[in-house]
Amino acid sequence: MVWRDSRTDSFQQQVAGRVTTWLVLLCSGLLLAAPLPAQSPSRAQAKSEPALPLYEFTFLDAQQQEQTLQAAQIVEARDGGVVMLSRDGRLLTATPEQLKQKRKLDEPFTPLGKAELTAALQREYGADFEVTQTKHFTICSQAGKRYSQWCGYLFERLYKVLHNHWDSKELPLHEPEVPLIAVIFKDRAAFEAYASQILGEGAAATHGFYSIQSNRMVLYDLTAAPGERPAYNDADILRKLRKSPFNIATVIHECTHQIAFNVGLHTRFADNPLWLTEGMATYFETPDLRSKTGWRTVGRPNPWRLRQFVDYARSRRKADSLQTLISSDARFQDAETVLDTYAEAWAFSYFLIKTHRKQYEEYLSLIAARKPLIWATPEERLQAFQSVFGEDLARLDQEFLKYMRQISR
Numbered sequence: 551m552v553w554r555d556s557r558t559d560s561f562q563q564q565v566a567g568r569v570t571t572w573l574v575l576l577c578s579g580l581l582l583a584a585p586l587p588a589q590s591p592s593r594a595q596a597k598s599e600p601a602l603p604l605y606e607f608t609f610l611d612a613q614q615q616e617q618t619l620q621a622a623q624i625v626e627a628r629d630g631g632v633v634m635l636s637r638d639g640r641l642l643t644a645t646p647e648q649l650k651q652k653r654k655l656d657e658p659f660t661p662l663g664k665a666e667l668t669a670a671l672q673r674e675y676g677a678d679f680e681v682t683q684t685k686h687f688t689i690c691s692q693a694g695k696r697y698s699q700w701c702g703y704l705f706e707r708l709y710k711v712l713h714n715h716w717d718s719k720e721l722p723l724h725e726p727e728v729p730l731i732a733v734i735f736k737d738r739a740a741f742e743a744y745a746s747q748i749l750g751e752g753a754a755a756t757h758g759f760y761s762i763q764s765n766r767m768v769l770y771d772l773t774a775a776p777g778e779r780p781a782y783n784d785a786d787i788l789r790k791l792r793k794s795p796f797n798i799a800t801v802i803h804e805c806t807h808q809i810a811f812n813v814g815l816h817t818r819f820a821d822n823p824l825w826l827t828e829g830m831a832t833y834f835e836t837p838d839l840r841s842k843t844g845w846r847t848v849g850r851p852n853p854w855r856l857r858q859f860v861d862y863a864r865s866r867r868k869a870d871s872l873q874t875l876i877s878s879d880a881r882f883q884d885a886e887t888v889l890d891t892y893a894e895a896w897a898f899s900y901f902l903i904k905t906h907r908k909q910y911e912e913y914l915s916l917i918a919a920r921k922p923l924i925w926a927t928p929e930e931r932l933q934a935f936q937s938v939f940g941e942d943l944a945r946l947d948q949e950f951l952k953y954m955r956q957i958s959r
């Protein structure tokens with residue numbers, strides 16, 4: 551695994567100020583009116599690389615409770631701090647002060663098997679959640695069989711399309727190394743009660759999130775409404791979802807993040823420019839509620855992102871917009887600019903994928919090869935971008951705007 555030997559000088563320094571971000575490393579998909587927390591994220595392990603060793607760590611968690619768990623060691627800083635990858639896919643950190651004991655076990659790291667994972671989720675979420683598996687996903691749901699099954703179709707369909715869209719000799723994808731877990735609450739209220747513990751006030755503005763730290767998607771039954779009967783078949787699920795197409799786009803958006811961070815398109819805990827990860831998710835988030843799964847195609851313009859971008863380009867876009875998008879995540883973190891920035895991340899990614907695909911793939915690989923906990927400066931981000939797409943940003947910007955004018959006609 552690429553993370554194995556990455557050593558950072560001071561774990562404290564690297565982690566301070568980032569831990570909070572990690573714990574809310576999620577991004578809300580279609581935030582239509584509110585600010586969203588930042589996201590950041592996982593990466594490729596060449597199939598031929600040997601398995602990671604397994605350790606047993608004993609450490610004090612954030613609540614000062616002692617925990618012992620088996621995990622791989624993703625990062626060990628020079629001061630002894632560690633980032634651990636648990637067998638259910640969570641990334642956990644321990645500072646040198648928190649870490650009480652570390653013991654290398656005589657076996658390789660393996661993800662939890664189905665039965666162990668089911669039991670662990672059942673313990674964590676309780677008896678009214680049911681755990682089911684599809685080929686790639688583990689769905690821990692409070693929403694009933696039918697809705698979980700429908701989500702399973704959607705996730706698998708997205709997985710297949712995303713895999714087919716990107717996997718190539720130049721950009722070889724791999725199978726997920728840890729479980730892809732979706733937690734589905736029975737309704738909005740149950741979701742919000744849970745999400746607010748992680749997102750704080752941001753929970754009220756979102757319909758689902760993917761956490762880079764836990765590697766889980768957290769969603770709710772979008773067909774459930776107070777006083778309404780549950781959907782009785784797939785067609786009924788779709789009929790109910792048509793009332794809120796934005797919400798289903800959120801599910802697709804978050805699931806795209808989860809897949810992308812687990813098959814080698816991005817690396818969890820590394821420096822991922824948000825325009826790249828959000829551009830990827832928005833590229834895929836176009837729902838199609840005429841199809842059985844609510845989602846069918848890839849590569850069509852995303853109508854509401856396009857509308858927003860056209861409006862932005864016409865009235866508010868500054869001359870250095872591309873440069874600030876590429877070099878910093880700040881515009882995503884400001885409530886005033888977040889929607890325009892999502893729209894621009896979508897538009898710019900769409901433009902690059904459609905017209906500079908080879909370079910886009912090269913850039914994806916370059917960023918995915920970054921080591922965890924090494925944060926790039928704005929200059930370094932810009933440099934990395936220019937090393938692939940060339941120095942002349944002004945010219946690329948003109949080409950970009952011209953392309954967007956054409957497709958918005």
Ligand SMILES: [Zn+2]
Binds near residue numbers: 578589
């Ligand atoms: Zn996102």
